[in-house]
Amino acid sequence: MKKRLEEEFSGLFGSSDGVRFFFAPGRVNLMGEHIDYNGGYTLPCALTMGTYAAARKNGTGKLRLYSADYPEKGMIEAELTPERYQPEWDWANYPFGVVRTMEKEGFRLPEGVDIVYSGTLPASSGLSSSASIEVLTAYLLCSLFGFTLSVTALAKLTQKAENEFVGVQCGILDQLSIAAGRKDCAIFMDTGALTYEYAPLELGEHALLIVNSNKKRALNESKYNERRQECEEALRRLQTVCDKKALCDFSPEEFESYKAVLDQEVLERRARHAVYENARTIQSFEALKQGDIARFGALMPESHLSLKENYEVTGKELDLLAELSNQFPGVLGARMTGAGFGGCLVALIKKDMVSAYQEKVGTEYQEKSGYRADFYEAEAGGGPCEL
Ligand code: GLA
Numbered sequence: 001m002k003k004r005l006e007e008e009f010s011g012l013f014g015s016s017d018g019v020r021f022f023f024a025p026g027r028v029n030l031m032g033e034h035i036d037y038n039g040g041y042t043l044p045c046a047l048t049m050g051t052y053a054a055a056r057k058n059g060t061g062k063l064r065l066y067s068a069d070y071p072e073k074g075m076i077e078a079e080l081t082p083e084r085y086q087p088e089w090d091w092a093n094y095p096f097g098v099v100r101t102m103e104k105e106g107f108r109l110p111e112g113v114d115i116v117y118s119g120t121l122p123a124s125s126g127l128s129s130s131a132s133i134e135v136l137t138a139y140l141l142c143s144l145f146g147f148t149l150s151v152t153a154l155a156k157l158t159q160k161a162e163n164e165f166v167g168v169q170c171g172i173l174d175q176l177s178i179a180a181g182r183k184d185c186a187i188f189m190d191t192g193a194l195t196y197e198y199a200p201l202e203l204g205e206h207a208l209l210i211v212n213s214n215k216k217r218a219l220n221e222s223k224y225n226e227r228r229q230e231c232e233e234a235l236r237r238l239q240t241v242c243d244k245k246a247l248c249d250f251s252p253e254e255f256e257s258y259k260a261v262l263d264q265e266v267l268e269r270r271a272r273h274a275v276y277e278n279a280r281t282i283q284s285f286e287a288l289k290q291g292d293i294a295r296f297g298a299l300m301p302e303s304h305l306s307l308k309e310n311y312e313v314t315g316k317e318l319d320l321l322a323e324l325s326n327q328f329p330g331v332l333g334a335r336m337t338g339a340g341f342g343g344c345l346v347a348l349i350k351k352d353m354v355s356a357y358q359e360k361v362g363t364e365y366q367e368k369s370g371y372r373a374d375f376y377e378a379e380a381g382g383g384p385c386e387l
Helices: 002-013 087-104 129-145 151-166 173-179 220-238 252-262 265-289 293-309 316-327 351-369
Strands: 020-029 044-057 062-067 076-079 113-119 185-190 195-200 206-212 331-337 344-350 374-378
Touching: 002 020, 002 044, 002 062, 002 113, 020 129, 020 173, 020 344, 044 129, 044 173, 044 185, 044 374, 062 087, 076 087, 087 129, 087 151, 113 129, 129 151, 129 173, 151 173, 173 185, 185 265, 195 265, 206 331, 206 351, 220 252, 220 265, 252 265, 265 293, 293 316, 293 331, 293 344, 316 331, 316 344, 316 351, 344 351, 351 374
Parallel strands: 062 113
Antiparallel strands: 020 044, 044 113, 062 076, 185 195, 206 344, 206 374, 331 344
């Protein structure tokens, strides 16, 4: 990849003298879905798949960006401080949003930069290709210009770029899992306190398989923001009888005793998901620490069911994949991962059953849905780095 980026870079900018290379991972969330904006716990890991960049200061007042994955978009240029989201900037809105947010936070670039990107993550599939490019950009700009940001500051800044510049009201999950990635570890994250600790992802004879439904996430942003609003409304109602800061501060027992105040079936289901998903995440973390992979796997279909029935973010393709996977011998558990409405499933499966699984589930999925699934064996990797 380095070689390819170097060639692209010198082709575009005349030479590759002094160019530096960087990487940031994608992430897969293993448990704790749609609760990072409800003060809950999540359990993701960073991946060895991610986004690469070749970058060099250019001594001008311009940012010049190019993606080797979208050559048809050509070179995308902006002034040192891109003001606001521009549709014609396309994918480059993510890095431009980071530059803008860095400036607002006091990290103004003294000169322009040339960057060539290329990634190994499938786009729009729930593996955080956008957060990967955001964290990568912030990390490389800090390295080129000597700015210092802690792991959580890096995550918060890039989340802010996504919220304010791109306009997606995402939580901290994606950016923090990428910034805090550690090889062979899952990250147990407290999204309320913004703290995290690691659990070894020692799966022995099992593998984590990511299955891309290839159903692109549709209507994602509006539905995502709608779920957030429903959770805010549920919390507001619960707060009239109980003094808590976030939905995930309610234990399942507390939720059951106060839920009548929600007074709307939809709000009750949304809050039920948040509260029980949070409890499942704590149990999953305990299971991983104890090396109880079977217990961890058993929680995965429960999570999928709640995302389907209570939270309604799965969609028929992911439901079909989950159903086929959870019936397959050798699968300890499977669930959708990420925002949902299409995208990926993650399955915990016996290693020696992976090819039989791909054959059987892949074929049946294609017959019934019309989409061809892609499979990736996930490896938990480290956070952003210079190569
Ligand atoms: C998206 C968001 C995250 C999180 C997940 C769902 O990936 O960016 O903040 O809410 O959906 O868990």
